[in-house]
Amino acid sequence: MNLFTDLRGVVVAALEQMAQAGELPAGLDYANVAVEPPRDPAHGDMATNAAMVLAKPAGMKPRDIAEKLAARLTDPRISSTEVAGPGFLNLRLAPDVWQEMLRNAIRGGQDFGRSLVGQGAKVNVEFVSANPTGPMHVGHVRGAVFGDTLANLLDFSGHDVTREYYVNDGGSQVDVLARSAYERYREANGLEPEISEGLYPGDYLIPVGETLKAKYGDSLLDRPESEWLAEIRDFATDAMMEMIRADLAALGVRMDVYSSEKALYGTGRIEAAIDRLKSAGLIYRGTLEPPKGKLPEDWEAREQTLFRSTAHGDDVDRPIQKSDGAWTYFAPDIAYHWDKIDRGFDQLIDVFGADHGGYVKRMNAAVKALSNGRVPLDIKLIQLVKLFKNGEPFKMSKRAGTFVTLRDVVEEAGADVTRFIMLTRKNDAALDFDFAKVLEQSKDNPVWYVQYASARVHSVLRRAREAGIDVSDEALLAADLSRISHPAELDLAKKVAEWPRIVEHAARAHEPHRVAFFLYELASDLHSLWNRGNDDTSLRFIQDGDFDTSQAKIALVRAVGVVISCGFAILGVTPAEEMR
Structure with missing residues (x-):
């Protein structure tokens, strides 16, 4: 149960009554009316912006609307209303509302906060999609956790979610992989490998060479490259995907699905996707303007096959076929997204590294054109992760040759710590990951702080x-x-009641970091109440000789534990059930 959504329904119903009574114009749009926690808890339990967003279309003063609305909010859960500032309406709820939310949490268990807001929509989340040329690096860690x-x-x-990995096995990089693996094959046969510039130098290909x-x-x-390249390419790609x-x-x-770029070639699927765009008048032969800024020395104007992506919001039209007839990298990506649309997804989400920022507009344009605007595409860019240890940059991995691997990070910090810390910043903000700090036991380490709250919940129950x-x-x-009546206890109960709202808001915004932030706030409120119990014994969760009061307070603790577990x-x- 999302209490905030429920009370918003009460507010909207009161607004409709006002319209019926002639206190508001008919036909107003209530879509932007919200009920949410006030910025300052001292102002109440909830606040609504109804009067502020309706004042202009209604041609009325916000305070006049707020005062009339307050008079109609007679729901028994609302104990008082107050018009504040230019027209915000603050609401205070009866204590039993928060107490009942604790029961909802306990009753709901692992399903508390589960929502139907998605209405069963089929969503494809494509993430990681690292080139199958070696182990994943720390940048892939963040994208993997986020996705x-x-x-x-x-x-x-x-x-209805599908997790998908797009295997980029159709480009020249897998030929480079094959040549790199061949050198390790030569090494396994007692020859000196020739790891020339442009090949992959990491030790991770040594076992591939030995298997070959x-x-x-x-x-x-003694065979020419033309005879072994394709076979070793497939062999090495399979080995890299097994590692990934x-x-x-x-x-x-x-992942639920692994899709292959290579599988698009020679099957007519790229051609079919391009034909769909062509039938909409979006494919033409033309010459692009030179790039803005300093003109590259090797730039020359040449006619190409172009996608009219500017018709769907892009800055420039994009080439899909080179002058020699070969497809550009963009063409199979168009076909791949057409395949996802054809599979019946209602929404597409792509999780890309920050270096793919230039791909956002062109890919959005392609999906709009392919789906006639029916299927939205949300591209999430993941900013870089900087690794430190005791404040110093973390050294590179010998195994990978040039970077710190995903496995390095997980083995050093653990999967749980890694996952949580990767969500302590919004995806489009850079993140510093210091191995010493993420493992220290202090309030400054958010994962330890929330795990400590979880351990305290289990300690109280034991x-x-x-x-x-x-x-x-x-x-x-x-x-x-009703024995939970102290303001500090009710504040913690109110935080528990926010969980269903957090889930819905985070899901709508595609921002999972909100969950990590909320858990930290919830843990902070629990620790604060725990510490107050050191001075005020009436706030301790177990009251000696008073089982009834103890049970009530433990219900509060149990509800907090439910939310932490769900989050x-x-x-x-x-x-964590205990801290060591």
């Missing part, structure tokens, strides 16, 4: 059982929650 957590969040909010030797012996050594799957599994990520208190969910649901499930983190 997987977003998929979890969308699933929790009522969407076991399969072919020395039979490929293992790396993702170490991070707790499992101590209560040892004291003979029944802390089963059945007993806590039947507890007299961690979305983040892909295992809740």
